[in-house]
Amino acid sequence: MSGPRAQLFACLLRLGTQQVSPLQLHTGASHAARNHYEVLVLGGGSGGITMVARMKRKVGAENVAVTLVGAGAKQLVIPSGVEWIKARVVELNPDKSCIHTDNGKEISYQYLIIALGIQLDYEKIKGLPEGFAHPKIGSNYSVKTVEKTWKALQDFKEGNAVFTFPNTPVECAGAPQKIMYLSEAYFRETGKRSKANIIFNTSLGAIFGVKKYADALQEIIRERNLTVNYKQNLIEVRANKQEAVFENLDKPGETQVISYEMLHQHEDLAPIPVKGFFMDNGDQIPPFPVTLNSHYVGSS
Numbered sequence: 001m002s003g004p005r006a007q008l009f010a011c012l013l014r015l016g017t018q019q020v021s022p023l024q025l026h027t028g029a030s031h032a033a034r035n036h037y038e039v040l041v042l043g044g045g046s047g048g049i050t051m052v053a054r055m056k057r058k059v060g061a062e063n064v065a066v067t068l069v070g071a072g073a074k075q076l077v078i079p080s081g082v083e084w085i086k087a088r089v090v091e092l093n094p095d096k097s098c099i100h101t102d103n104g105k106e107i108s109y110q111y112l113i114i115a116l117g118i119q120l121d122y123e124k125i126k127g128l129p130e131g132f133a134h135p136k137i138g139s140n141y142s143v144k145t146v147e148k149t150w151k152a153l154q155d156f157k158e159g160n161a162v163f164t165f166p167n168t169p170v171e172c173a174g175a176p177q178k179i180m181y182l183s184e185a186y187f188r189e190t191g192k193r194s195k196a197n198i199i200f201n202t203s204l205g206a207i208f209g210v211k212k213y214a215d216a217l218q219e220i221i222r223e224r225n226l227t228v229n230y231k232q233n234l235i236e237v238r239a240n241k242q243e244a245v246f247e248n249l250d251k252p253g254e255t256q257v258i259s260y261e262m263l264h265q266h267e268d269l270a271p272i273p274v275k276g277f278f279m280d281n282g283d284q285i286p287p288f289p290v291t292l293n294s295h296y297v298g299s300s
Contacts (some may be wrong), residue, residue: 037065040109042089044068048115053079071279131239137263152262156293159261165202166266167233201232
């Protein structure tokens with residue numbers, strides 16, 4: 001392999017990002033859509049757009065396309081000259097080096113970069129998301145539920161204020177704790193702290209993964225009289241009874257029911273489902289270590 005394709009492959013192996021001048025950005029493309037591209041990027045988030053910009057410099061804008069749909073499309077920008085495919089990917093066929101979109105198009109590629117990201121998956125928990133229709137429960141990770149957190153704080157009278165850390169990947173490991181600390185401060189400022197039993201149930205085995213910060217957080221937990229329970233995963237919400245059911249991850253099947261006056265559920269996340277992106281056992285197509293390439297790259 002030599003020439004531009006060799007340069008492209010080398011680029012895919014390198015880590016890091018490069019900045020793009022704002023003058024090189026726009027929100028559309030000037031050339032007609034095609035059915036084949038040298039590089040096809042699935043997903044127009046920060047990771048996808050970064051790779052689009054890098055691939056444009058390597059193989060030329062006319063050889064690069066990106067899929068991007070959703071409410072955030074108007075706020076994001078795509079490097080000029082790159083084809084913007086305004087359709088959702090519904091199927092990936094790596095054996096044939098092509099994808100299918102929700103508008104019925106088949107688009108083939110030489111190289112595919114998958115940057116589809118993740119999405120909220122509250123359905124993993126029995127009783128959610130329908131439980132959010134009840135009072136006393138909220139989540140800061142959806143525009144539909146974030147204001148319910150504030151309402152639950154305002155309406156809090158006496159009892160357990162329960163905060164969770166899910167047994168799924170999260171975008172920020174500190175975020176589940178932040179709302180707990182903010183709530184504790186609010187209770188103090190409004191004279192409710194003595195009536196609030198603040199509980200943090202985390203699926204992890206430690207308060208934080210880095211010991212230096214974990215030690216500092218443990219001091220705060222002691223000073224503010226917070227209760228932390230480890231290896232506890234929320235599996236059910238009985239919103240009509242104001243009860244949360246947690247499973248002990250060290251003893252699968254063993255559960256504990258906690259009544260709450262307020263419950264904040266952190267984000268449960270899952271990959272955006274695309275047919276063909278998962279193998280028969282449900283796992284995603286595995287990348288090779290370090291390079292993050294899969295064995296399907298350049299298979300056609």
